[in-house]
Amino acid sequence: MNWKSKILTTDAEIAELLRETNRIAVLGIKPEDHGGQPAFYVPKYMQTAGCEIVPVPVYYPEVTEILGEKVYRRLADIPGDIDMINVFRRSKDVFQHVDSIIERKPKSVWLQLGIRDDDSAERMAKAGIKVVQDLCLMVEHRAIAR
Numbered sequence: 001m002n003w004k005s006k007i008l009t010t011d012a013e014i015a016e017l018l019r020e021t022n023r024i025a026v027l028g029i030k031p032e033d034h035g036g037q038p039a040f041y042v043p044k045y046m047q048t049a050g051c052e053i054v055p056v057p058v059y060y061p062e063v064t065e066i067l068g069e070k071v072y073r074r075l076a077d078i079p080g081d082i083d084m085i086n087v088f089r090r091s092k093d094v095f096q097h098v099d100s101i102i103e104r105k106p107k108s109v110w111l112q113l114g115i116r117d118d119d120s121a122e123r124m125a126k127a128g129i130k131v132v133q134d135l136c137l138m139v140e141h142r143a144i145a146r
Helices: 011-019 038-048 091-104 118-126 137-145
Strands: 023-027 052-056 084-087 108-111 130-132
Touching: 011 130, 011 137, 023 038, 023 091, 038 052, 038 084, 038 137, 084 091, 091 108, 091 118, 108 118, 118 130
Parallel strands: 023 052, 023 084, 084 108, 108 130
Antiparallel strands: none
């Protein structure tokens, strides 16, 4: 397998990925009281668009529910299959999640706008996971949905 083919960059590749994505685990999601931040309103938009959102906040230990869904503290604890892991972490923090992402075996990982880690992306792609970097899931979904 050519791992580089798992790094998605074209509009067509991204459109196809979004069409096959239904269940999204959001790593680094923020709770409702952070409603003005992308780590809340992007997953909310995707939920409104019909996707199932599985919240995986990194902080906020007191929060047990976000967007009406049960919070999970670790990717490994999420039952069932995951189509996509949408990552809201700083670029320098992505590497610490790569092993747990690879173990979880999602179909894809989406690093939000401003988030890029080529080494981590390569590791995930070599594990057979499709990777999108440095793009906003909401913006791309809106563009595809037209």
